[in-house]
Amino acid sequence: MSLLSIEHATKRYRRGRLERVAIKDVCLEIEPGELVAVWGFRRSGRSTLLRVAAGIESPEEGVVSFEGRDLARWRNSVLGRRIGYCQMPSSSADGGLVVEQIAAGLLAQHASPKHARRRAQEMLLRVGLAQGERLQCHELDGAETVRVAIASAMVTAPALLVIDEPTNGVELLERDSILALLRSIANEGTAVLMSASDAQGLSGVDRALSIDSGELHGDAKPSQAQVVQLRRAESGARWR
């Protein structure tokens, strides 16, 4: 059983009489610890695919399963807990302390403020922003904003992190370090599904797919050899 399984998903948007197919008959499976990137231009369907994968939107046709359960039924209990979705990057315009923004996800789940704050501090360290604790959100640069968004999504220790264009708005020379952070998160066992609009975003991923006019191209599931490797890494991570 895959962690995430999208089977023949189709999603349409309507504006008046006009209808646009955003994703069309998409199939995709993701294993724990796998880093998967979907490359596509604007309006290719990549963001819709990610929202469907995260359970934010439901497909009109097809089924999305997460941990073996129909995501359409369970999304309220898994989104923000077992699935972390990274929203970019209007957060930099938001007010408040960075550490408060990261803790918000846990506070919404009735965690104690003390625990939420401590966990937020841990996440700041994890994403390489140890100095960010006293920063206001509006003080962050592009790369820091992305790191905070990742920390906010990871604070609940999800099994799947979905992140739309993680290098968007990040300085050229800092993009690789963001991608390396995502790689390290996957190496620790969290599956990562990300979108990319350039070749850089595909560097070092386990599986790279492309999407154009809503049609997904590439390997819909990992090879058997990849699955064996990922499961071995996952059991190793569990024992550490």
Place this chain on the structure above:
Amino acid sequence: MGPEDSVALPGEHVLEERGVELADGSALRSQVACAVLGLVIEKPSHGYEIGQRFENRFGAFLSAGRSSIYAALGSLMDAGLIEKMSGRSTTGVRRGAKAGAPYRATARGARAYRGWLAERVRSDPQRVEMLGRMTLAGVHSVEAAADFIARYEQECVREAQELARPGRSFASDSGGVSSLVERLLIEERRRMIDAQLAWITYARAELRAVGAGLVDEAERR
């Protein structure tokens, strides 16, 4: 020494000298010879060590046995691009080269190598032309073209995936100029792939339009 003669740049282990300009480097027609020359410029070495470094650095791309390495060293010597190291007296007068001495690059060799590299780093328009002709020869329908495009896209995506995969570094040092050059070359390749992927998206739009046109035509009939 004029600007043309002053060719050793920082980091190049080459012999600075005013030598006789030998016949131009036909030795550099062989990729193995070019790779060997690069290794000698990087670090003066004996033939055996060059063979080992060749295998480590270029083994995945070029196949060359020990005899090919020594043949390349011989042709590079003949062309005056490398030479055996020799002792020098305190007055600067050269003593004879030792038979078992390591090889090092001459200034002329370093210059020839940079010229060869600059030529190769550019994309080869003839290759693109040849691929275009091969494609025209074997792709005769919209479906076949779409399949070709899909396969081409997967190749591009796969290459992007492999670029800069951790542990795939081919630079000899972990930092410094070699590392910078490696990053720059990777970035150049990424941008080429971006252009290829943009072309693929355009090609698909054209194919869809042509496909829709064919369907309309068939319905009118």
